[in-house]
Structures are given as C-alpha cells and as structure tokens.
Amino acid sequence: MGAKLEKIGAELEKARAKRAALDVKIKNLEQKYQEEENTEIHDMVHAANLTPDQLAELLRMAAKAAPNPQMLMETVKEDEQNED
Known part of the structure; x- marks a missing residue:
C-alpha cells in the first residue's frame, strides 16, 4: 500500500x-x-x-383538560388571519 x-x-x-x-x-x-x-x-x-391510583386519575384529568396542540395552532392561525 x-x-x-x-x-x-x-x-x-x-x-x-x-x-x-x-x-x-x-x-x-x-x-x-x-x-x-x-x-x-x-x-x-x-x-x-399521591397513591398510584390518585396519580393515574390526576394524569387522566390532565389529559382531558390539556389543549390539543393541533387545535391550538389552528386557533392561533385563525386569529392571525383575522388581524390582517
């Protein structure tokens, strides 16, 4: 080589x-x-x-209360379009 x-x-x-x-x-x-x-x-x-059951319930409640990120982005886009 x-x-x-x-x-x-x-x-x-x-x-x-x-x-x-x-x-x-x-x-x-x-x-x-x-x-x-x-x-x-x-x-x-x-x-x-928290007990494991309480934690599981808390997580279920949080999942229901949390905004859907896709829906949130659509709302922001709509707001921006309405401002124009």
Missing part, C-alpha cells in the same frame, strides 16, 4: 475508535438522564403524597 493510503486508513481507524467511545458515552449519559428524570418524577409524586 502507498503511504498516503496507510495514513488515511490509520485516521479512519482512529475516527472509528473515537466514534465507538462516544457511542458508549452517549448511551451512558442517556441512561443517567432517564434515571434522574425518573427520580424527579418519583420525588414529585412522593412530595404530593
């Missing part, structure tokens, strides 16, 4: 090794993020002193 080809091959292997290391780091950070998010949710539920 030519020297230039060997150099490019070495750089390629080095880049692949860095990518593999970053993939592992990303996976670990995603796991830590998920764990921390779950801990925060647990702490909020615990602080509110």
